[in-house]
Amino acid sequence: MMPVPPVSVVGLGQLGGSLAAALVAAGRPVTGWDVDPAARDAAAARGVRIGRELDGVVVLAVPLPALATALDDLDVAPDATVTDLGSVKTPVLAELGARYGSRYVGGHPMCGTERSGHEATDPALFTGARWAVCLEAGTELARWLRVAEVALQVGAEVVPVTAADHDDAVAAISHVPHLLAAALAAAAAEAGPLALNLAAGSFAGGTRVIGSDPEFVTAMVEGNAGPTAAALDRVLAQLSRPWHELVAAGHAAVTGGVGRRPVRVPVDRQALLALGRAGGAVTYRLAAFVEGWVPESG
Template sequence: MRPVCVLGLGLIGGSVLRAADAAGYPVWGATESALDADAARAEGFSVEPSVADAVRRAASTDALVVLAVPLPAVEPVLREIAALAPECRLTDVVSVKGPVVDAVSRLLPRARYAGGHPMAGLSASGWAASDAELFQDAAWVVTADVEESEEDGAVSATDPTLWREVARLALDCGGQVVPATAAEHDAAVARVSHLPHMMAAVLAAVGADGGPLALTLGAGSFRDGTRVMASRPELVRAMCEGNRQALLDAVDDALGRLGAARGALASTGSVAATVQAGHSARLAWERLTGPREEGVTEVPVTNLARLVALGRAGGRVIDLTDRTAMVRMPQPPSSASGV
């Protein structure tokens, strides 16, 4: 198995190191955090003294490098990689893909790269919170740079061999691979990951505006609706601000829908349309993330455009051979649920 070099050993990077190790990959890491480095070493993991050392070792072994640092640290680390391993195999686990793709194109044009994003938790952080099981059955986006005009064919700017290696690692870490373009990924996570943080921040603040009586009455709906605000503010900011344009679109949609609910409540006293849409959407989410169809669609790994199209329809790659991806689609809506 090709070695894996993980740069950044926080919650996600640490969990990748653990999960890849458990899957049998030769692994090592590096981190700027002496605390995380010491903790990982104490558990017997190989942690290089510096990012440069880890990257040199990756260059000499043709390892797959996993970039697992917060977005603001991506460019400095890419510069280090460019100096030491300009043709490396590279993926990342950063929550926004557009800025990373851009930076890789600029700083590491000869790298073989496919972006990644495992959809896993954030409230806790650091190596101490990392877990080899964190990605079990989680969606893990692996990006493919596919031109719209090429979607009928199999032409792609992403190297399918590298894409397959990254997808293999994601599967071996317990994830289910969702193929997507970087732009579609960013638009999607703006809606289901970054907007939830904005909504949670607003909800928490409106609750606090009600004073101690309101806060002491906050129970299940308030607890769950504000949970992610327990996260470190700088991580939430980096994630949301790094996806600015897509998040603006999502916030505008939310403002429009909340304004419509306000208007209906004020004028007719009813929030039926808002609540029904929310209920149907939640049921649709439960279907998309619940049990899947029995069969699989087999797609040649060289046909990344087809894989991206299936990802757009909710498909997930659940297994890979050397040449073929096995895609499992969501169950169709039942007529009873109405979604």
């Protein structure tokens, strides 16, 4: 087996800083870079080597609008694998795939909070999280595995997906919730100060994510406009149902008992994608196989 490559993280805010810190804690060599000197200093204090020379697995942890230019002024090894943590994958694949070819493997960890910046760094952020790692027709399996191994090393579970499948899925469970949170907050504000003063747990839970940076949220939903609009149409259709039916259907969707069945699948594109589409995840890498699980109704 080839030696484990180092990891280089560009962007040391909440996601990038947390990833770098978690990898350092796991004993992985990590180089980091950020345009913000304060973010570089914070990462260095956690044991990250700061530098502009990047190799191994290069992780782009910068906002979506900056992904295309994040490496322009940095020295990237010609054989490095390039991945990202962006919340939209199809447009990023089109841009970075054209630039880096099969060296690019898209990724998206499903974690994070409404906080941002290096002050929000948490080395445990990825523990137990799902991390989508894109497997396209032209993806090199060896590079896909290198990215998957980074996710596994920080405690995440890897979900093999295509960029298109990823974007359809996250529109329903991430992008539309941000829009709904914004609508709830704006509607409550219109109801007046009494309503806002009485707001408690359900309102806080329903509006939490819209506390994120508005520019970040706007870039996310506009970058995935087609799937997000389709997912929003499904929500609007649900809201037109009789309320008792809607409440019962929603309750059943979140309380239905689902177990996990362990599986072992070969390191093969179709087998890995079938695992992801079944709602499963990879938890461990073997030589020619991966171990993981798929959901099983109780």
